[in-house]
Amino acid sequence: MKQISAKLAGEISLGKELSVHRLGFGAMRLTGDGIWGPPKDRKAALAVLRRAVELDVNFIDTADSYGPYVSEELIAEALFPYPKGLVIATKGGWNRPGPNQWTHDATPDHLRKAVEGSLKRLKLDRIDVYQLHIPDPVVPFEASVETLAELRDEGKIRLIALSNVTREHIERARRMVPIVSVQNRYSFADREWDYVVDYCDLYEIAFIPWFPLGAGKVAGEVLNEIARAHQATPKQVALAWLLRRSPIMLPIPGTSSVEHLEENVAAASLHLTDEEYERLAAVPELVASR
Numbered sequence: 001m002k003q004i005s006a007k008l009a010g011e012i013s014l015g016k017e018l019s020v021h022r023l024g025f026g027a028m029r030l031t032g033d034g035i036w037g038p039p040k041d042r043k044a045a046l047a048v049l050r051r052a053v054e055l056d057v058n059f060i061d062t063a064d065s066y067g068p069y070v071s072e073e074l075i076a077e078a079l080f081p082y083p084k085g086l087v088i089a090t091k092g093g094w095n096r097p098g099p100n101q102w103t104h105d106a107t108p109d110h111l112r113k114a115v116e117g118s119l120k121r122l123k124l125d126r127i128d129v130y131q132l133h134i135p136d137p138v139v140p141f142e143a144s145v146e147t148l149a150e151l152r153d154e155g156k157i158r159l160i161a162l163s164n165v166t167r168e169h170i171e172r173a174r175r176m177v178p179i180v181s182v183q184n185r186y187s188f189a190d191r192e193w194d195y196v197v198d199y200c201d202l203y204e205i206a207f208i209p210w211f212p213l214g215a216g217k218v219a220g221e222v223l224n225e226i227a228r229a230h231q232a233t234p235k236q237v238a239l240a241w242l243l244r245r246s247p248i249m250l251p252i253p254g255t256s257s258v259e260h261l262e263e264n265v266a267a268a269s270l271h272l273t274d275e276e277y278e279r280l281a282a283v284p285e286l287v288a289s290r
C-alpha cells in the first residue's frame with residue numbers, strides 16, 4: 001500500500017520562521033451542522049485530529065468562530081500538549097452568532113479579546129499564525145492590522161496573516177507588518193483569486209485555498225476522467241492540481257471523517273501530467289463556453 005503522509009507534499013515556509021508540510025487540515029468541519037455547536041460524534045472528531053497528526057499533518061487551520069469556539073476546543077482536547085512542530089493557525093474578526101450566520105467585528109477591541117480567547121482555548125502562550133478572518137467594512141483596515149501588529153509586539157501572536165482579501169489589502173497590510181499567508185476561496189474550478197495567488201508567489205507568501213475540493217458538474221466530468229487514469233478519487237485530483245499550481249500553495253481540505261482525511265492526505269503523492277494539469281486549468285473557460 002502507498003505511504004500516506006503530508007510530508008510527501010513537500011515543505012512550505014511561513015515568514016521564513018516556521019516550516020510546515022504543504023498539505024494541512026481545515027478544522028471547520030469538525031463542528032455541528034451549519035458550523036454551529038458541538039459535533040454529532042465528538043469521539044470521531046477527536047480521532048480525525050489525532051489521525052491528521054499521525055499522517056504528518058503539521059498545519060491546522062481553525063477560527064474562534066467555528067462552533068463558535070468548538071473547533072479550537074476540540075484541537076486542544078485532542079492534541080494538547082502539542083507535538084513539536086505543529087502549527088495552529090487561527091482567525092478572528094468574523095463572528096458566528098447562529099447556524100450559517102456571519103457578522104463582522106474586526107474592531108481593535110474585539111480583536112484583542114478574540115486573541116485572548118483563542119490563547120485560552122488553545123492552551124497556548126503565543127499563537128503561531130493569526131489570521132484576520134475578513135476585513136470589516138466599517139472598521140479601517142489599517143486599524144485591524146495595526147492591532148494584530150501590536151499583539152505580535154506583545155508576544156501574543158508570532159506571525160500575522162490575512163483571509164478573504166484583495167491584492168490591495170495585502171499590499172496595504174505589508175506596508176505595516178510582514179504577512180505570512182493569505183487564505184481565500186480557490187480551486188482549479190474557482191479561480192477568481194488567480195491574481196492573488198500570483199502575487200503571493202512573487203513575494204513568497206503562503207496561499208491557503210479554502211473550499212479546495214469544490215467542483216461543479218462540468219468540472220466533475222473532467223476530474224472523474226483524470227481520476228480514473230490514476231486510480232485516484234476526484235477529490236485527490238483536485239488537491240494534486242492545487243499542489244502543482246504553485247509551491248506557495250498550502251491546501252487545508254476539511255473533513256469530519258478519518259476515511260476522507262486519509263484519502264485527502266494521500267493526494268500528497270499524486271502527480272498530474274502536464275496535459276492533465278492544463279485540462280483542469282481550462283475548466284473555468286470550458287464552463288463559460290457551455
Ligand SMILES: NC(=O)c1ccc[n+]([C@@H]2O[C@H](COP(=O)([O-])OP(=O)(O)OC[C@H]3O[C@@H](n4cnc5c(N)ncnc54)[C@H](OP(=O)(O)O)[C@@H]3O)[C@@H](O)[C@H]2O)c1
Nearest residue numbers: 026027028061163210211212213214253254255256260263
Ligand atoms: N477563511 C475563510 O473564510 C474560510 C471559509 C471556509 C473554510 N475555511 C477553511 O478551509 C477549510 C476547508 O474548506 P471547506 O471545509 O469549506 O471545504 P473543503 O475542504 O473543500 O470541503 C469540505 C467538504 O467536503 C467533504 N469532504 C472532504 N474530504 C472529502 C473526501 N475525500 N471525499 C468526499 N467528501 C469529502 C467534507 O465532508 P465530510 O466531513 O463528510 O468529509 C466537507 O463537507 C475549512 O475547514 C476551514 O478551515 C476558511
